[in-house]
Amino acid sequence: xxxxxxxxxxxxSFRSRSIWMLHYCTGCGAMELPPTMTARFDMERFGxxxxxxxxxxxxxxxxxxxxxKTLRRVIYTYEQMADPKYVxxxxxxxxxxxxxxxxxxxxxxxxxxxxxxxxxxGCMPRPEAILEAFNYLMEKxxxxxxxxxKRYKENYDWYKQNQxxxxxxxxxxxxxxx
Amino acid sequence: xxxxxSNLVKILEGFNPFVEEIDExxxxxxxxxxxxxxxxxxxKSNGYSHLSLMTCIxxxxxxxxxxxxILFSWKNGGKFLVSTRIDRNDPKFVTVKExxxxxxxxxxxxxxxxxxxxxxxxxxxxxxxxxxxxxxxLRKDFDPRDYSRKKFPxxxxxxxxxxxxxxxxxxxxx
Amino acid sequence: MxxxxxxxxxxxxxxxxxxxxxxxxxxxxVKKARPLPGFLxxxxxxxxxxxxxxxxxxxxxxxCVPEPDxxxxxxxxxxxxxxxxxxxxxxxxxxxxxxxxxxxxxxxxAVGGIGGxxxxxxxxQWGTADRDRILDIFEALTGARVYHMYIVIGGVRxxxxxxxxxxxxxxxxxxxxxxxxxxxxIFKNRILHSRLKGxxxxxREQALEMGVTxxxxxxxxxxxxxxxxxxxxxxxxxxxxxxxxxxxxxxxRVYLKFKEIPQSIRIIRxxxxxxxxxxxxxxxxxKGSALRRIxxxxxxxxxxxxxxxxYGFFVVSDGKNxxxxxxxxxxxxxxxxxxxxxxxxxxxxxxxxxxxATMDVCAPEIDx
Ligand code: SF4
Numbered sequence: 001x002x003x004x005x006x007x008x009x010x011x012x013s014f015r016s017r018s019i020w021m022l023h024y025c026t027g028c029g030a031m032e033l034p035p036t037m038t039a040r041f042d043m044e045r046f047g048x049x050x051x052x053x054x055x056x057x058x059x060x061x062x063x064x065x066x067x068x069k070t071l072r073r074v075i076y077t078y079e080q081m082a083d084p085k086y087v088x089x090x091x092x093x094x095x096x097x098x099x100x101x102x103x104x105x106x107x108x109x110x111x112x113x114x115x116x117x118x119x120x121x122g123c124m125p126r127p128e129a130i131l132e133a134f135n136y137l138m139e140k141x142x143x144x145x146x147x148x149x150k151r152y153k154e155n156y157d158w159y160k161q162n163q164x165x166x167x168x169x170x171x172x173x174x175x176x177x178x
Numbered sequence: 179x180x181x182x183x184s185n186l187v188k189i190l191e192g193f194n195p196f197v198e199e200i201d202e203x204x205x206x207x208x209x210x211x212x213x214x215x216x217x218x219x220x221x222k223s224n225g226y227s228h229l230s231l232m233t234c235i236x237x238x239x240x241x242x243x244x245x246x247x248i249l250f251s252w253k254n255g256g257k258f259l260v261s262t263r264i265d266r267n268d269p270k271f272v273t274v275k276e277x278x279x280x281x282x283x284x285x286x287x288x289x290x291x292x293x294x295x296x297x298x299x300x301x302x303x304x305x306x307x308x309x310x311x312x313x314x315x316l317r318k319d320f321d322p323r324d325y326s327r328k329k330f331p332x333x334x335x336x337x338x339x340x341x342x343x344x345x346x347x348x349x350x351x352x
Numbered sequence: 353m354x355x356x357x358x359x360x361x362x363x364x365x366x367x368x369x370x371x372x373x374x375x376x377x378x379x380x381x382v383k384k385a386r387p388l389p390g391f392l393x394x395x396x397x398x399x400x401x402x403x404x405x406x407x408x409x410x411x412x413x414x415x416c417v418p419e420p421d422x423x424x425x426x427x428x429x430x431x432x433x434x435x436x437x438x439x440x441x442x443x444x445x446x447x448x449x450x451x452x453x454x455x456x457x458x459x460x461x462a463v464g465g466i467g468g469x470x471x472x473x474x475x476x477q478w479g480t481a482d483r484d485r486i487l488d489i490f491e492a493l494t495g496a497r498v499y500h501m502y503i504v505i506g507g508v509r510x511x512x513x514x515x516x517x518x519x520x521x522x523x524x525x526x527x528x529x530x531x532x533x534x535x536x537x538i539f540k541n542r543i544l545h546s547r548l549k550g551x552x553x554x555x556r557e558q559a560l561e562m563g564v565t566x567x568x569x570x571x572x573x574x575x576x577x578x579x580x581x582x583x584x585x586x587x588x589x590x591x592x593x594x595x596x597x598x599x600x601x602x603x604x605r606v607y608l609k610f611k612e613i614p615q616s617i618r619i620i621r622x623x624x625x626x627x628x629x630x631x632x633x634x635x636x637x638x639k640g641s642a643l644r645r646i647x648x649x650x651x652x653x654x655x656x657x658x659x660x661x662x663y664g665f666f667v668v669s670d671g672k673n674x675x676x677x678x679x680x681x682x683x684x685x686x687x688x689x690x691x692x693x694x695x696x697x698x699x700x701x702x703x704x705x706x707x708x709a710t711m712d713v714c715a716p717e718i719d720x
Contacts, residue, residue, distance in 0.1 A: 024363040025370055027392065028417040028716065031498055034461070039481040052365040069308045070362070070370065070391045077363055096333045097326075099411060102402065103395045104315050104322035105307065108330045124498055166329050168309045174357065174374060200652055201433065203582065229563055230655060233679040235668055248653050248666065248681075252574075255582035257653060280563045283689040291397075306390035306719055315398055322398050 004144050016141040022057035023050040027064020029090035029124045036127040046134055054080040065093035067105040068167055071113060075163060075170055078114050085149045088133060089119045098123055112162050115148030179205060183256050186224055193217050206259040214262045215272060218247060222277055225251045226258055232284040234292045238318040241266045243292060273299040291316035355383055360704060362391050366469050368708040369715035373692055377701060385696040387689050392719040400678045405431060405645050406505060413499040415680060416717045419458045421450050422658045424503040430667035431505045433652040437635060443507035445627040448585045450502060452616040457486040458659045459609045466606050469705035470547040475538050482530060485523050492516050507634025517624055524617050539607060548603035552707055555600060563686040566661025567608045568711050572600040578657040590622040605710040646673050660684050660712035682717035
């Protein structure tokens with residue numbers, strides 16, 4: 001890894017203090033997000049708040065299994081997000097397919113399609129685990145180790161080829177089909 | 179069978195049904211496929227107006243598909259399972275969307291998962307799957323594990339966890 | 353002004369889960385709408401055919417995320433019906449308590465969650481925080497917060513200890529004491545009234561034609577509840593009322609959910625009092641034979657009243673050690689697919705998330 005300049009180090013340390021997450025619930029792990037966001041576990045004290053649009057969000061939470069239909073939208077969304085961007089994978093489904101390892105419509109491995117910075121184990125991960133993961137991610141950002149977005153740019157062809165292999169085409173069609 | 183249900187079964191006698199009692203409030207009626215709509219109409223006009231579920235079963239050994247309509251009566255809590263069998267190689271049936279508008283979506287789903295054509299239902303776009311390129315997935319001869327292997331690569335583990343688990347369970351000797 | 357295509361969801365903060373509606377709008381009036389489900393499709397019905405009768409218990413709670421226990425209960429009751437198993441009495445009572453506790457948890461979440469789409473952000477905070485107290489009970493009882501896998505074929509996994517019973521009593525008291533606050537904060541609030549009152553009215557004929565169940569139907573003045581019409585477990589032995597309303601609008605649907613909470617509390621209290629003391633809470637299976645359990649040939653349809661309406665499992669067995677076919681009736685099937693296409697044209701864009709939230713369109717159970 002390249003040495004960071006002093007300015008980059010400062011920028012990274014500021015970045016880690018205020019990460020906005022994209023409000024997109026892709027799977028069942030999203031059920032533990034409301035408790036994490038609200039009064040009881042309150043992740044806002046770490047500077048994490050939900051953000052509605054991908055263009056202003058910093059982290060994307062893949063909260064669980066992704067089927068091919070959602071994966072198309074996730075790739076769209078991920079490519080819309082501005083750099084630097086980080087991805088957190090929730091639960092065993094994103095790690096190795098989890099309980100849906102033999103399903104015909106869910107993917108088995110998230111980092112084959114988009115780069116992942118932190119994985120959380122568990123099915124489903126508890127709010128404490130989610131907070132722990134966020135803290136770990138902040139630590140990684142501060143040290144400049146969370147470089148998934150750079151990897152995506154460098155290995156763009158590899159990721160695209162994998163996406164095409166599993167999805168056929170990464171294009172979202174309109175339901176009216178006109 | 180409650181008395182009101184057995185009365186209804188008597189009315190249906192003309193359709194030549196095969197009646198099976200599952201429990202006190204649940205009766206299964208098997209009929210030939212050309213009489214299904216008439217039976218459903220009779221049941222609907224006799225209080226069984228709620229279509230709980232419409233589904234399909236693949237009996238691959240008999241080379242048949244079984245369509246099941248589950249009707250429920252909010253008045254007395256009885257359930258009728260109306261079932262019929264159709265040919266598996268060329269599955270065609272008529273739509274019941276005039277009786278229950280929501281059936282349109284059940285039919286769309288069955289078309290997607292079992293490949294049954296419903297005449298009269300013009301909206302047969304895939305509902306759940308996008309760009310599906312295999313045989314209908316809920317048919318018995320479709321193997322999801324193979325498909326998943328082919329399309330979605332697994333994570334490679336350095337340790338063979340599956341083998342270890344098998345040794346642990348005592349299925350193979352390590 | 354011409355018509356504009358609008359893709360609403362799946363990535364949208366006002367969206368209720370991972371679901372999408374594609375619309376044509378003119379100004380802010382919806383002209384045409386088409387639901388697009390399938391973002392959570394995992395092929396459950398296929399996966400269940402590939403697993404043993406018993407190991408399916410681990411899989412099925414994941415069909416419906418906000419209210420997982422109904423799946424286990426439905427499936428277990430279906431298998432018991434085919435196999436003609438007798439379930440110990442105490443287990444039945446415990447099942448009832450668990451089901452009602454999830455009902456309260458889900459209602460709290462839904463009543464609070466209505467604040468999201470209309471811009472009343474205190475309500476979700478309260479709802480989620482109070483729901484967490486119920487999750488604490490579940491954690492003590494079953495070991496997990498969300499997916500419990502507690503109700504198994506032939507009973508429940510382990511017994512309810514007096515300590516947990518005590519915990520339930522206390523939590524119920526707490527939740528009951530909070531209800532007036534909810535009433536004041538949410539149901540007397542101007543925002544809620546002006547956004548929900550008189551909106552998205554569904555008449556009785558429309559509701560019955562559409563096949564809606566649950567609060568959507570009861571808000572039109574019909575007292576249809578599976579717990580009363582076709583009682584399962586011991587619902588015919590406890591007394592409770594079914595709240596109904598006659599307006600059929602979005603407000604009355606939310607209010608009915610709120611009014612069901614005290615009834616559920618009533619049911620749990622009666623169950624806790626009348627539950628017999630015993631150690632027998634399941635049909636014991638000797639080690640190793642649970643997975644090899646064989647269920648005789650047959651089919652059965654079991655349905656129960658979830659928070660969203662009639663929820664059913666259709667189980668078919670061909671006499672082997674795996675289910676031959678399991679079909680799930682998602683309670684929000686009619687309103688989430690047919691209802692959107694039929695009743696949303698003519699309303700405004702801002703009403704779409706309100707329809708999804710008040711009619712309880714739950715994407716995972718439509719997609720499965
Ligand atoms: S890991 Fe578990 S909780 Fe997470 S998405 Fe998969 S099944 Fe759901």
